[in-house]
Amino acid sequence: MAKSMLVISRQSPWSGPTAREALDIALAGGAFDLELAVLFLDDGVFQLAAEQQPAALEQKNLTANLQALPMFGVDQLFACQSSLAQRGIDAATLTLAVDILEGAALRALINRFDHVVTL
Structure with a gap:
């Protein structure tokens, strides 16, 4: 049985259900006493951007799900620097x-986990 799981979220919050599904997997993992972490990579870093307006696209806001991650034991959250830079997102925001x-730090993170789920 796995002792740790990394969920890599690569989709923007408005590109369909995949971003929400990645968060649901991470939240559900908390019920299994796994070491859990989420890595926001590629367009997944858009989930962390401030002042999103998902209602304009008839999408649900993921902010509440993201903020609930620590309550479910997912307190290791990571983002890719180059993904942020390529999309013009300032880490301070x-x-x-x-x-x-x-x-190398990204590769080491991924290699540290027993299971890696990429969505």
Whole structure:
């Protein structure tokens, strides 16, 4: 049985249900006493951007789900520096406290977990 799981969220919050599904997997993982973490990569970093208006696209706001992660034992949150930079997102404006990683640190993070789920 796995002892740790990393969920890599690569989709923007408005591109369909995938971003919500990644968060649901992370939240559900809390029920299994796993070491849990979430890495926001590629367009997934848009989930951390401030002042989103999902109602304009008839989407649900993911902010409440994101803020609930620590209550479910998911207190290791990470974002990719180059993903943020490529999308013009300043790390100082993110809605959650995340550790910003790049290069070898990203690879080490991924290798540290027994299971890696990418959505």
